[in-house]
Amino acid sequence: MIRTRFAPSPTGSLHIGGVRTALFSWAFAKKNKGSFILRIEDSDKIRSTQESTQVIIDGLNWLGLTPDEGPYFQSQRKNVYQTFVDKLLKNNLAYWCYTSKEELQELREEQIKNGLKPRYDGRWRPENNPGEKPLNIKPVLRFKNPNIGKVCWNDLVKGSIEIDNKELDDMILLRSDGSPTYNFAVVVDDALMNITHILRGEDHISNTPRQINLYDALNFKIPNFGHLPMILSSDGDRLSKRHGALSVLEYKEEGFIPDALINYLSKLGWSSGDKEIFSINEFLSLFDLKNISKSSSRFDYEKLQWVNSEHISQLDNEKLLDLIKEFKIQDFNEIITKFDMKYAVEILKTRVKKISELKTELENLFFSYPANTELKSKFIHQESNNLLLKFLEKLNKIKWSEDSINNLIKDFVKEEGVKMPQFAMPLRVKIAGTTQTPAIHQLIFLFGKKLVSDRIHQI
Numbered sequence: 001m002i003r004t005r006f007a008p009s010p011t012g013s014l015h016i017g018g019v020r021t022a023l024f025s026w027a028f029a030k031k032n033k034g035s036f037i038l039r040i041e042d043s044d045k046i047r048s049t050q051e052s053t054q055v056i057i058d059g060l061n062w063l064g065l066t067p068d069e070g071p072y073f074q075s076q077r078k079n080v081y082q083t084f085v086d087k088l089l090k091n092n093l094a095y096w097c098y099t100s101k102e103e104l105q106e107l108r109e110e111q112i113k114n115g116l117k118p119r120y121d122g123r124w125r126p127e128n129n130p131g132e133k134p135l136n137i138k139p140v141l142r143f144k145n146p147n148i149g150k151v152c153w154n155d156l157v158k159g160s161i162e163i164d165n166k167e168l169d170d171m172i173l174l175r176s177d178g179s180p181t182y183n184f185a186v187v188v189d190d191a192l193m194n195i196t197h198i199l200r201g202e203d204h205i206s207n208t209p210r211q212i213n214l215y216d217a218l219n220f221k222i223p224n225f226g227h228l229p230m231i232l233s234s235d236g237d238r239l240s241k242r243h244g245a246l247s248v249l250e251y252k253e254e255g256f257i258p259d260a261l262i263n264y265l266s267k268l269g270w271s272s273g274d275k276e277i278f279s280i281n282e283f284l285s286l287f288d289l290k291n292i293s294k295s296s297s298r299f300d301y302e303k304l305q306w307v308n309s310e311h312i313s314q315l316d317n318e319k320l321l322d323l324i325k326e327f328k329i330q331d332f333n334e335i336i337t338k339f340d341m342k343y344a345v346e347i348l349k350t351r352v353k354k355i356s357e358l359k360t361e362l363e364n365l366f367f368s369y370p371a372n373t374e375l376k377s378k379f380i381h382q383e384s385n386n387l388l389l390k391f392l393e394k395l396n397k398i399k400w401s402e403d404s405i406n407n408l409i410k411d412f413v414k415e416e417g418v419k420m421p422q423f424a425m426p427l428r429v430k431i432a433g434t435t436q437t438p439a440i441h442q443l444i445f446l447f448g449k450k451l452v453s454d455r456i457h458q459i
Contacts, residue, residue, distance in 0.1 A: 002034030013247030028344030156226030
């Protein structure tokens with residue numbers, strides 16, 4: 001059975017790169033009737049926070065990427081890791097290293113000076129006869145990485161990768177405070193949780209050969225690795241907030257909808273042909289690891305907004321109203337009782353890119369009346385009043401429907417010999433208090449015959 005996982009560190013918000021990793025891991029599991037596991041890698045006691053943990057959980061739930069298992073917490077598994085520490089020490093596959101920070105810095109500077117790659121030199125390996133243990137140094141536990149041979153794996157995304165063991169130093173397994181490092185804990189956790197496929201960012205490629213060697217040392221079955229390409233900004237730089245990249249819940253607050261965000265992120269580093277807009281179920285039906293790109297993709301905030309607008313335009317009006325309520329429109333209950341809000345949403349949703357903008361459009365439409373002095377002086381005068389009163393006479397005689405109102409308007413402006421703005425702008429100001437409204441026939445139909453009549457008659 002296929003088992004994937006998403007294993008973020010709770011040291012900050014859940015951002016675009018992490019969400020895409022979670023999405024692809026979740027999709028691969030679901031597509032293959034497997035399980036998707038959430039594990040919180042909170043071994044960094046200083047930087048890990050409960051707030052960040054909750055943001056991760058809330059963000060995944062909002063997107064619909066609900067795990068089948070978890071969350072599991074590394075901080076609660078110390079005894080588990082100790083078992084394998086003991087095993088490695090017993091088999092002479094790990095050792096205590098007493099090198100001080102100052103010594104490591106000196107070693108690094110010397111290696112750089114000599115044009116060498118900075119790396120730990122194995123001075124505390126037992127076979128190197130390191131000497132007496134200093135009493136003032138709390139040791140770290142290091143893994144005895146093989147000195148010969150190569151680490152090879154067939155990456156699910158990158159293809160065949162080969163790393164010479166001579167390029168790897170002895171990685172730290174336990175910090176001086178006894179806490180496990182990422183590379184140690186992740187191997188133990190993935191093995192014990194029977195993770196079969198690991199999808200993660202390509203920045204982890206350097207960790208993979210170290211982890212594979214540790215899998216071998218502990219007699220664990222090695223999972224399949226796939227390293228996803230980076231997501232860059234639109235100009236090719238490292239992605240940041242100034243490029244529109246926000247934490248996942250900030251997208252929610254801005255008015256993006258989950259399906260749209262998933263739709264857009266799925267296209268960053270994965271190809272589905274020419275199809276641009278699809279639901280999460282359509283994405284699942286199309287998803288295949290073979291279609292993940294080897295090269296980096298670029299995040300385009302404008303494109304994300306366009307995708308969101310397409311999803312909004314296709315969304316059921318009842319669902320849209322539920323989403324709008326979360327944005328706390330002023331006097332919402334009042335306008336619900338007076339107007340057909342499903343129709344209001346229907347005529348406005350093609351004008352916006354985000355739910356927050358739809359909220360603004362609704363507030364502008366229903367709470368701009370009466371018009372300010374500037375608009376009145378610009379559009380309302382005796383001539384326009386006479387024109388609107390003449391129109392009202394005809395409006396009161398027709399059967400009330402959107403089509404009949406639209407036909408009446410077309411005939412009326414033709415008969416009166418006026419251009420549409422000469423008629424529509426004063427009417428908008430009169431009945432809505434603003435010039436920014438949907439099509440004028442839709443506005444009239446939404447507001448109703450009585451309210452339109454009352455407001456046209458208002459001085």
